[in-house]
Amino acid sequence: MKTIAENRCFGGTQGVYSHASKACGTEMTFGLFLPEEAATGPVPVLWFLSGLTCTHENAMIKAGAQGWAAEQGIAVVFPDTSPRGEGVANDEAYDLGQGAGFYVNATQDPWAPHFQMWDYISAELPDLIGAKFALDMDRQAITGHSMGGHGALTLAMGLPGRFRSVSAFAPICHPTRSDWGRKQFTAYLGADEAAWAAHDATLLMQKNGFDGPVLIDTGTADQFGDLLGTEHLAAAMAARRQDGVxxxxxxxxxxxxxxxTFMEDHIDFHAQALYA
Amino acid sequence: MKTIAENRCFGGTQGVYSHASKACGTEMTFGLFLPEEAATGPVPVLWFLSGLTCTHENAMIKAGAQGWAAEQGIAVVFPDTSPRGEGVANDEAYDLGQGAGFYVNATQDPWAPHFQMWDYISAELPDLIGAKFALDMDRQAITGHSMGGHGALTLAMGLPGRFRSVSAFAPICHPTRSDWGRKQFTAYLGADEAAWAAHDATLLMQKNGFDGPVLIDTGTADQFGDLLGTEHLAAAMAARRQDGVxxxxxxxxxxxxxxxTFMEDHIDFHAQALYA
Known part of the structure; x- marks a missing residue:
């Protein structure tokens, strides 16, 4: 693991690190905010998964998470949204390939050799940060934005017991019925839609829901509102009486x-679950 | 004036606007955060002047000012750091020309035709925003970072009565004795150092000080510490018993x-002066 940068931030440290990823077969970069408390013992972890076109950096510099995380004594991990670089497949569109991993393990060429983001986020990166930093991996929560909100919801429901709480900002809620989903799942997972179901928050909510609290914020003026399919997740949450807002x-x-604007609410929400 | 973007943010609006500047003879862009209270009447104004290489955008997306400004009901203006574009002089160095206006009126070629940032920030832009938005121009405060901290301090001390309070993050404190200053003042103002004195915070502090409170934060691990010359301003503040920290x-x-990390403190500091 290489240290790219470490900046003092709200009494803790905002770091950027890279490492050779086995899952993705390439160098991967991530950001990690450690609050002051990590100097004396393991702290709970909040994952922030980013949206289309983002790297590890966007949320790290623009979401304003560190101040609230520092107040709650919580670490925040900012992974990249896909493998990158020479030799990694890509597409001209902003919503496929590099910067658009959709948090799945690709089974189709040319994506399969590197686009293994589910394994990377669910296994390799937690193993790495759990070993290298003072993190309490028994206390994890997850959030994300847009494509990353989709990732947060599907990982939370797909890995029962892993996360104590899940939230999302303007998540893609029903990708198997959206142009933000069908195109990418076809490319990464193939035409058989049976393989898609594990990566659709609405279908997962209908099937199993989440064993913990859920918080979702979406703007009424979201310019991508039709692509998000919020109404489908809303209906599924209500139908199963999911603990959630x-x-x-x-x-x-x-x-x-x-x-x-709403980061403070989300971090307070997760802190309540992490310290329960 | 053109509206480039308006995003809802902490109950108010983060806008980006451009206009044909008479002072700079080119199109200029600025950001303006208006809190919710601006919908019902004029609100106080905090100026944030940015540092080398920045546009209006850096602080607007990375400094985390809007949340605290919203809490205090204060607007925040984010001007650009220089004129820009085709036909505007530039230099290959990051610290001269476009992105490096140093908040002075250039008298030397090739800079004089466009680099009139003192006039732009002290007269043209306040006139424009005071006319177009619900701002109480009798209640203004100013802050900035690095070169923008230099700008904030020199404008505050150079325009007695204009600003109720001044603060700065890692300001350039003594540019007439620093490589961040001598090179630029020579280029913009000429070799006669007498013309430089009005743009040196330490010299202004020695001469007149500031009729109001001053807050300065600088990191002990600042990688540009030697260029900032904080010790000179510290001595000048102490020597004249300036109200300040x-x-x-x-x-x-x-x-x-x-x-x-320290934005909340600065906005609270200015709010105290603006609402006194």
Whole structure:
């Protein structure tokens, strides 16, 4: 593991690190905020999964998470959204290939050799950070934005017992019925839609739900509202009486200004579950 | 004036606007955060002047100011750091020309035709925003980072009565004695150092000080510490018994992580003066 940068931040450290990933077969970069408390013992961990076109850096510099995480004594991990670099397949579109991993293990060429983001986020990266940093991996929570909100919800419901709470900012809720999903799942997972179901938050909510609290914020002025399919997840949550809150935030759009506005609420929400 | 973007943010609006500047003879872009209260009446204004290489955008997306400004009901203006574009002089170095206006009116070629940042920030832009938005221009405060901290301090002391309070994050404190200053003042203002004195915070502090409170934060691990010359301003503040606080923040560097960490303190400091 290499240290790219470490900056003092809200009494703790905002680090950026890279490592040779076995899952993705390439060098991967991630950000990690460690609060002051990590100097004296393991701290709980919140994952922040980012959206289309983002690297590890966007949320790290724009979401305003560190101040609230410092207040709660929680670490925040900011993974990249895909493998990258020479020799890694890509597509000209912004919503496929590098920067658009969709948190799945690709089974189809040319993606399969590197696009193993499910394994990377669910196994390899937690193993690495759990070994290298003062993190309490028995106390994890997860959130994300847009494609990363999809990732947070599907990982939380797909790995029962792993995360104590899940939240999302403007998540893609029903990708098997959206242009943000069908195209990518076809490319990464193939035409057989049976393979897609494990990566659709609405279908997972209908099937099993989440054993813990759920918080979702989406803006009423989200310019990608039709692609998100929030209504499907809302119906599924209500139908199964899922412990959860879905807030439609008046006038907010899909930007990081929206995320920053509600970050305090999300971190407080996760802190309550992590310290319960 | 053109609206480039408006995003809902902490109950208010983060806008980006451009206009044809008479002072700079080119199109200029600025960011403006308006809190919710601006919908019902004029609100106080905090200026944030940015550092070398920055546009209006860096602080707007990375400094985390909007949440605290919203809490205090204060607007925040994020001007650009220089004129830009085709036909505007530039230099290959990051610290001269576009992105490096140093908040002075250039008298020397090739800079004089466009680099009139003092006039732009002290007269043209306040006139414009005071006319177009619900801002109480009798209640203004100013802050900034690095070169923008230099700008904030020199404008505050150079325009007595204009600003109720001034603060700075890692400001350039004594540019007439620093490589961040001598090179640029020679280029913009000419070799006669008498013309430089009005743009040196330490000299202004020695001469007149500031009629209001001053807050300065600089990191002990600032990688540009020698260029900032903090010790000179510290001595000048102490010598004249200036109402003010200079904090050397242990372990912090020159980055926006440092700025974000102490933004709440700065906005609270200005709010106290603006609402006094």
């Amino acid at each position: 879905l807030r439609l935030q008046k006038g907010y759009d899909h930007s990081y200004f929206f995320i920053a | 200079l904090r050397l923040q242990k372990g912090y560097d020159h980055s926006y992580f440092f700025i974000a």
